[in-house]
Amino acid sequence: MTDLATLLHASRRAARVLAVAGTEPRKAAILAIADAIDASVDAIVAANAEDLERGRGTLADGLLDRLALDATRVAALAAAARELADLPDPVGEVTRTRTLENGLELTEVRVPFGVVGAIYEARPNVTVDLACIALGSGNAIVLRGGSAAEQTNAVLVETMQRAIASVGLPAESVQTIDRFGRAGATELMRARGLVDLLVPRGSASLIETVVRESQVPVIETGAGVVHAFVDAAADLEQAIPLLLNAKTQRTSVCNSLETVLVHRAIADEAVPVVVDAMRAAGVTVHADGDVEGAAPLGPEGWATEHLSMDVAVRVVDDLDAAIDHIERFGTHHTDVILTEDAAAAERFLAEVDSAVVMVNASTRFTDGGQFGFGAEVGISTQKAHARGPMGLPELTSTKWLVRGTGQVRA
């Protein structure tokens, strides 16, 4: 057996303990983690300083920012953990019941997955979020946090393991495989039977690799080419601040706005207002003929995810054309219609095939924290298992309990 397989078997044993531990010990473990992180702030920040020092010059500024942990951010990690411990426990929730004619009683209940794997990059906050979500949903977790954050993650995992052991649960409930390097990530993706679910978080290329290579079921947390459709019946006074919020409140995230579609019926009035507001906010407007003085479209045309102070603007003939555009160029993440026309709103909600479809709201609300999930595992852009922000229930499976009195099949 490889060293990594030995580690994964320890995760499976921990998972069996967690699955039947009940709610209180798991909540106690999360609270102990919060306290331990608060108490270890100096060691965490010091380890992070080493990672940052190593990363300077090789990592992009955005990555360095995601990598950095100061005392304030460490305190926020502990606070998020305490919030998670306050949420309802999904484990044991009855999801369906039925009684068959022969008297068999069927009960479908939520159960933990068992062992969940996560592959991510340079985001030590994810290390704590995922560990606490896993404990909150009764799962053991195996973390591959990448070399850029290796020192920080090592201290965080060690801190969490001590906290978990202090309440009598297995320290192996949370493990890191960073020391196994890339070969470890590959072995994790092939560990069918030992790992029940794999969640990649990070760059498009990382997610692509995991989806292509994994033999373990994967939840794809994908890119967001997010659209807002300014309908003929839009209230422009409401629409402009909403579009600016969706585009500029934080540009580097998947739920930020990338494309504004404008209904031709109001294009003469609306396009200049939208474009002027965007430009005044420092946003570069890209277009393909509809906007005077616009920059050309991004490298992938209408399918470009800018993740920056750039937005594409297009005039479309009507609601159908808007839906067609979104179906063709979108990533099925989040799309919004701005309208006072209830019928148009309901058609948009029904026909746009995205994880989150909105009416008159900022796309920045597609977020586990905003949805009240405490933290999030990620935002699923696939349709199997979970769709949209993933919290505690999304890290559970189900099983059927069948209670009989000797029934046999005829």
Place this chain on the structure above:
Amino acid sequence: MTDLATLLHASRRAARVLAVAGTEPRKAAILAIADAIDASVDAIVAANAEDLERGRGTLADGLLDRLALDATRVAALAAAARELADLPDPVGEVTRTRTLENGLELTEVRVPFGVVGAIYEARPNVTVDLACIALGSGNAIVLRGGSAAEQTNAVLVETMQRAIASVGLPAESVQTIDRFGRAGATELMRARGLVDLLVPRGSASLIETVVRESQVPVIETGAGVVHAFVDAAADLEQAIPLLLNAKTQRTSVCNSLETVLVHRAIADEAVPVVVDAMRAAGVTVHADGDVEGAAPLGPEGWATEHLSMDVAVRVVDDLDAAIDHIERFGTHHTDVILTEDAAAAERFLAEVDSAVVMVNASTRFTDGGQFGFGAEVGISTQKAHARGPMGLPELTSTKWLVRGTGQVRA
């Protein structure tokens, strides 16, 4: 674009129509399929005779039996379709709601996947079951039914397409890619973005290939190394007919019994009774020291899935040892405890990590039809998305609808 990609794009267009078609047209399509199959019985049986003729001498008897369709079996296909049309429509069902403090109204609703792919072998009944389940859940389906059943499937698909078109829905809602051969199956597994879910049904090697190669999310419908644990508090008079039913009612299926575990406290009494009853029913008993005159274990020891009139018998020290055996050698499909001890029953239900865990019932009840699902897509042995028998709701995803009045994120 390849010819297959063109076909898959037609499936996507059909899926968009189905997603908003509403319940009635889809139920009408299923009923039209039932009528068309009844009306085409001669053509179906004739095509099947050609497949059978071709298969004789190359296919095993079990496969030939699964491949065969006579008038009775064709009528049963139509009847199953009518039963499916009677079930509640999962599409549009509200699964969660919440109102955020800022007034945003969140509604999670069931939606179709879109395009579902299926790869299976020599089972033309699956062609009709899957097509009708797909229509019942609002999905377009792409079928790869394998060369052994190619003539039968061609007639079935053509019959179903005419029926679907007759009620005004797209004929491309159901398509076969058999004419593309193995290369078509490979392309289907790589069609991420065009196909939303892939379900393999068939031999272990087929499922293994799909799990390993697919980049589309897969539901693994796996093997069943199914256990019955005869507890110290078992009622043997109830247990024996139940064990015989689980083992012999149909041996070639995944929910049939493979291993009987007997609690040591009653082994002296129970083992001879179980063994004698099995032998009297024509079952060969395999064991590793616990049973006089027993045959050796199968090729994979305790992990052998016989799918035949063979059963393994083992004495275990107690409930914990039984659970450990099942965890180590089982496939997490279906396992049952036979006991009158309620505490033992509840521990078994809680701690055995299988799709279906039973008390005092035949494992043969793990079946979509028996569970009241009308028909089944298959029995999922993985934990992501669906677990156990898969019916209409299991072929749906969800999406979040967010209704606002101009909310922006602070």
